[in-house]
Amino acid sequence: MRILLVAFFLLVFSSPRAHPQSRLGAPAIRLTNVTVIDVRGGKARPGMTVTIVDGRITAIVPNGTPGEATGRRIDASGKFLIPGLWDMHVHLLFGDWFPGARDISLPLFIANGVTGVRDMGSDLEPVLEWRKAIDAGTLLGPRIVTPGPMLDGPEPRFPSSIAIKTPEDGRHAVRELKRRGADFIKFQSLIPRDAVFAIADEAKKHGLVVAGHVPDAVRASEASTAGQKSFEHLIGIFEGSSPAEDEFLKGSKGPGRFLAAYDPKRARVLAELLAKNRTWQCPTLVWERGGNLIDENDFPHDPRAKYVPSYWKDKTWRRFTDQITHEFNTDDLATRKRFVEKELEVVGALHRAGVPFLAGTDTPPGVFVFPGFSLHEELQLFVRAGFTPREALETATLNPAIYLGLEKRLGTVETGKFADLVLLDANPLEDIRNTQQISAVIVRGRYLARADLDSLLAHAETAAGRQ
Numbered sequence: 430m431r432i433l434l435v436a437f438f439l440l441v442f443s444s445p446r447a448h449p450q451s452r453l454g455a456p457a458i459r460l461t462n463v464t465v466i467d468v469r470g471g472k473a474r475p476g477m478t479v480t481i482v483d484g485r486i487t488a489i490v491p492n493g494t495p496g497e498a499t500g501r502r503i504d505a506s507g508k509f510l511i512p513g514l515w516d517m518h519v520h521l522l523f524g525d526w527f528p529g530a531r532d533i534s535l536p537l538f539i540a541n542g543v544t545g546v547r548d549m550g551s552d553l554e555p556v557l558e559w560r561k562a563i564d565a566g567t568l569l570g571p572r573i574v575t576p577g578p579m580l581d582g583p584e585p586r587f588p589s590s591i592a593i594k595t596p597e598d599g600r601h602a603v604r605e606l607k608r609r610g611a612d613f614i615k616f617q618s619l620i621p622r623d624a625v626f627a628i629a630d631e632a633k634k635h636g637l638v639v640a641g642h643v644p645d646a647v648r649a650s651e652a653s654t655a656g657q658k659s660f661e662h663l664i665g666i667f668e669g670s671s672p673a674e675d676e677f678l679k680g681s682k683g684p685g686r687f688l689a690a691y692d693p694k695r696a697r698v699l700a701e702l703l704a705k706n707r708t709w710q711c712p713t714l715v716w717e718r719g720g721n722l723i724d725e726n727d728f729p730h731d732p733r734a735k736y737v738p739s740y741w742k743d744k745t746w747r748r749f750t751d752q753i754t755h756e757f758n759t760d761d762l763a764t765r766k767r768f769v770e771k772e773l774e775v776v777g778a779l780h781r782a783g784v785p786f787l788a789g790t791d792t793p794p795g796v797f798v799f800p801g802f803s804l805h806e807e808l809q810l811f812v813r814a815g816f817t818p819r820e821a822l823e824t825a826t827l828n829p830a831i832y833l834g835l836e837k838r839l840g841t842v843e844t845g846k847f848a849d850l851v852l853l854d855a856n857p858l859e860d861i862r863n864t865q866q867i868s869a870v871i872v873r874g875r876y877l878a879r880a881d882l883d884s885l886l887a888h889a890e891t892a893a894g895r896q
């Protein structure tokens with residue numbers, strides 16, 4: 430498959446060299462008559478010309494502005510330009526649980542306009558190899574930040590994990606991951622309490638961010654105060670919004686209990702703390718629904734099923750599904766439905782309290798959560814939670830850039846920024862579902878037209894069929 434992808438890459442990008450070339454060989458381009466979407470201010474600026482040279486946006490001017498006409502002209506009349514999307518919770522290479530992931534997930538991300546991903550737990554060295562190949566232009570894929578393996582308790586439940594028994598284990602793991610080139614530290618649920626704080630302390634010393642699950646043994650407020658930068662899956666939020674928090678910490682949780690014990694006053698206090706500490710929330714709403722309502726899923730009729738290898742479906746997802754059905758989904762379906770609606774309400778309340786949000790999906794360990802495609806569902810769920818379409822778009826564009834400290838380079842359509850962009854056939858500020866109307870994706874200045882994206886999808890489908 431690597432050969433196929435490289436061949437595809439050469440096919441797409443070996444057009445005659447009539448225009449100024451970037452270092453990586455992407456010809457300069459000029460999108461004319463395009464409507465530029467400003468995710469910060471919420472304005473749509475029609476009739477613009479956007480010039481891209483050497484992988485960067487070099488000019489955004491009204492059509493017909495005098496000056497040198499650089500690059501291949503692409504008529505973008507009637508189209509809308511947004512920043513490339515980030516999925517802030519994925520697993521690129523999860524032990525041997527998702528064979529073929531490189532040749533399936535990477536093209537699916539790009540074909541869906543996902544030009545950046547925050548990996549939340551993978552085997553480190555292979556992912557760093559992918560990143561190198563992507564940077565060198567020999568592999569097509571999104572920008573990647575990765576923690577490498579996740580830190581978990583003495584007996585981790587998942588692959589790509591490091592077992593932590595003691596605070597010293599935790600400190601050692603942080604130093605080792607730093608040495609091996611990890612970008613940050615990922616918490617899983619089972620880390621012992623004293624090790625949690627030791628890891629947070631050691632990470633701070635080495636300039637590494639800590640993100641992930643709020644470990645079972647600590648309160649959300651404690652994790653936030655200890656400097657954990659993002660919480661995943663709303664873990665700790667319902668616990669901390671209840672007078673029964675200490676009981677929940679001992680292990681008796683579940684949607685029914687969370688609903689019964691929810692206390693709006695406590696929820697407000699926690700929200701204020703998270704807003705004050707700027708503790709980012711990546712609620713993975715699409716997976717919250719998927720997991721809690723797993724018995725409602727209609728995978729066989731999903732048109733995206735063809736991108737899923739039988740191994741993922743019949744082995745990995747089946748294992749999760751069985752576990753969820755027998756161990757976690759002990760509440761009846763009506764209760765679980767009320768819970769996922771309550772989650773949207775809670776996300777809306779946190780948002781109004783000023784807590785910052787990131788869009789993430791947990792693909793592919795999240796059962797029936799598809800690389801690339803599901804990020805768009807996540808944006809729609811943010812709108813259902815009360816975000817405006819602009820605010821939802823922000824969770825996958827400007828907010829990831831701010832979170833990662835890359836605001837000067839990514840996150841908006843502005844001169845000087847990297848040319849990771851998505852061209853849409855309809856305005857996403859009017860209806861967030863329009864992010865799925867993808868006309869083209871620009872990756873590091875390379876223009877992938879609809880036909881190219883369809884080829885990527887076909888390649889992913891072929892790769893899925895081989896596993």
Ligand SMILES: [Zn+2]
Pocket residue numbers: 518519520549791794
């Ligand atoms: Zn995850």
